[in-house]
Amino acid sequence: MKKLFKKYYTDLFPGKLLFVGIGTCAVLFLFSFFLPALSAVPYLCFLVFIVLVLLDFILLYSGKKQVFLRRNLPDRLSNGDENQLSIDLENFYSFGIHLGIIDEIPFQFQKRDLLFNSDLNAGGKKTISYTLRPTKRGEYIFGQVRLYVQSPLRLIMRRFNFENEVTIPVYPSFLQLRKYELMAISNRLNEMGIKKVRRIGQSMEFDQVKNYVQGDDYRRLNWKATARKGELMVNSYVDEKAQHVYAIIDKSRVMKMPFNGLSLLDYAINASLVLANVALVKDDKAGLITISEEIGSVVPADRRPVQMGKIMEVLYKEKTRYLETNIEALTLTIRKVLKQRSLLIYFSNFESMSALQRQLPFLKEMAKFHLLLIVFFENTELKAMSEDAATNVEGIYIKTIAAKFVYEKKLMVRELAKHGILSILTPPEKLTVNVVNRYLAIKAQQKI
Known part of the structure; x- marks a missing residue:
């Protein structure tokens, strides 16, 4: 009895028409109290209603094989991109059914309304597609898929549970990587916003x-x-080949700031991945260094086929730290590891001139032996505030303070240029395009 209860009752749920039927019977019983001549009608209606419920139950449990469902998941998800997922459905009932599908997606997406409703004819097949955009790297756990089936009577619905719990890793944006790789191989990077740079002189x-x-x-x-x-x-x-290109990623607290769901660290990781791949396509050697309060990972520059896999695995595991960057340790590591002149692209963020001044002596030391390019970020929200029209005294204060911070970022660019250090001040969403543009410009001008 317990097994029968578990098998049938726990997977049965009332449909909307069941409540309509119960309400109708209740109203008829109420009227029969005042009209005794109609006393038989409520009992007759209730009997018909019970028969229909039993018929609906028999229809839902008829046959050995009722419905088929398969969730199609990729081996990994791409961080910051819209990832395509799908659910395949097939109806083995001899009648059309109404479906309600709940996919237990990972909690990181914070979606509680992912419900798909559909109708499927007898013997019919259907694929439901949807997209998910993760904003953090790491492991994401997908639960079961709950399928609720109703017959044409729609008095009750039966639940089916499909798919076991599965863990999918979220890697740095490999979808963006593939897109840029195809464009680079076919010399169509301009379609992605990459500018064609006029070559000065000729390669030697x-x-x-x-x-x-x-x-x-x-x-x-x-x-x-x-x-x-x-x-x-x-x-x-x-083009000169085998030039060393290093992405240096600051993963201290200054890179924790979020924009459109992604942290600055994730923007830098995605851009570094694309930069490394474009450098390899251009026959240069790509390397990686991460830094926070201590040196993190160091991937020596190389151009072997396995290099992108190494960089991808390192970037997948990197997390934001909460202490200040040890720029001195970075300088010493560069002196120790890098034996020839290289292009160093340093992804960091400076919110004030004093923050830049603390690191400037070490940046100047690195620039003596290598070509150093500093990449830091515009605060797009402050920039929007500085451009909005002020409507009251408080608005004037806010606009003035925001304009001060925006102007200070421009002063940082001038300060770096004064010491012969290249820089890019960019909105986070344009980071990849701007970095690849500058790399190609530096390569065309033979600055390395």
């Missing part, structure tokens, strides 16, 4: 002597080869 790395074709630079004509072959020949050059 000789490639080959080839036949002249229309559009080749006539200044590269090789007159000796032309005389030997009796046709125009030109020297071909390629």
